[in-house]
Amino acid sequence: MNEIAQAVRLLRAGCLVAFPTETVYGLGADATRADAVEKIFQAKGRPPTNPLIVHVADMRIARRFAAHWPDAATRLAEKFWPGPLTIVLKKTNEIPDVVTAGLDSVGLRVPDHPIALQLLHEFAGPLAAPSANRSNHVSPTTADHVRAELGDSVDLILDGGPCRVGIESTVLDLSTPEPKLLRPGGVSREQLESLIGPIAVFRGHVDSNQSASSPGQQLVHYSPKTPAYRFESHELDRLPKNDNVGILRLTENAVKYAHDLYAELRRLDEMSLKAIFVELPPDAPGWQAVRDRVVRATGSLADQESAAP
Ligand code: TXA
Ligand code: MG
Numbered sequence: 001m002n003e004i005a006q007a008v009r010l011l012r013a014g015c016l017v018a019f020p021t022e023t024v025y026g027l028g029a030d031a032t033r034a035d036a037v038e039k040i041f042q043a044k045g046r047p048p049t050n051p052l053i054v055h056v057a058d059m060r061i062a063r064r065f066a067a068h069w070p071d072a073a074t075r076l077a078e079k080f081w082p083g084p085l086t087i088v089l090k091k092t093n094e095i096p097d098v099v100t101a102g103l104d105s106v107g108l109r110v111p112d113h114p115i116a117l118q119l120l121h122e123f124a125g126p127l128a129a130p131s132a133n134r135s136n137h138v139s140p141t142t143a144d145h146v147r148a149e150l151g152d153s154v155d156l157i158l159d160g161g162p163c164r165v166g167i168e169s170t171v172l173d174l175s176t177p178e179p180k181l182l183r184p185g186g187v188s189r190e191q192l193e194s195l196i197g198p199i200a201v202f203r204g205h206v207d208s209n210q211s212a213s214s215p216g217q218q219l220v221h222y223s224p225k226t227p228a229y230r231f232e233s234h235e236l237d238r239l240p241k242n243d244n245v246g247i248l249r250l251t252e253n254a255v256k257y258a259h260d261l262y263a264e265l266r267r268l269d270e271m272s273l274k275a276i277f278v279e280l281p282p283d284a285p286g287w288q289a290v291r292d293r294v295v296r297a298t299g300s301l302a303d304q305e306s307a308a309p
Helices: 003-012 034-044 059-064 071-080 114-123 143-153 189-196 233-238 254-269 288-297 301-307
Strands: 017-019 026-030 053-055 085-090 105-109 170-173 180-183 228-231 245-248 275-279
Touching (some): 003 026, 003 114, 017 114, 017 143, 034 143, 071 085, 228 301, 254 275, 254 288
Parallel strands (some): 085 170, 228 275
Antiparallel strands (some): 017 026
């Protein structure tokens, strides 16, 4: 039996299948089955208060799961799907509450990866899938990363090679009249605004100690196990330089940086270092998504300096 057919058979039986997308690998289950979706939360150690994204094959299917589908959603879906954009909309009852952590909205996305799309077409239903990592770890961008994170708790891993984008999708909330950017990602705010006008940006997590006021917006997220700190380019000479620390410098462009970021963090994390230092991307268009991930994955350099003996 080919692997996609086997994946479909497992999903129909309520099992978990990890699959590649253009952003990061997802840990998928039948989104209409609460028992299957529960297994995702168990495998990840994910708090039940953090909702999952529902993946579908196309816009027509997405509309089935949205109680209200605004014109803006059509414009965005026509332009950016398949692609790294998740649209949050009021949900229908076909999506069980466990998927959305009890919220009355659901995040919908059509991934741009041939294996994900073939799986969605052959499964012919919605797949709930968060990133295929343990809760709060760095997202996986290869099948090996998924194996290292989840081991036997996933029934099958479809290997599609390294992910093209490398960081998670943009999450845009259209469930209320005011569009809100909940997570920057592969589609930029400027790209979204050129189609639907002004978008409010959720900034609750950036450099603040306040607790999350919206699901998934915790400050520490996507982080390595080794203590990790961010530094600004002009602070390079303040870093300790010895064999016990790893330093991750910026690359020439944000697309390449996003592609490599999680794999590099993982590589450094496996070296048993005392600390990892990550150069903070500029506060500039194009860099916002990776800047967000670096801020969430690291503490400030001042924190490190006050902790050092
Ligand atoms: O690129 C991606 O989005 C990947 C691939 C696998 O599709 N998935 C992913 O899922 O990153 P996850 O679970 O790691 O992140 C989903 C984010 C979380 O921050 C969650 O809180 C938010 O989307 N989210 C999902 N549904 C939501 C909803 N109804 N309202 C608000 N936020 C929601
Ligand atoms: Mg995640």
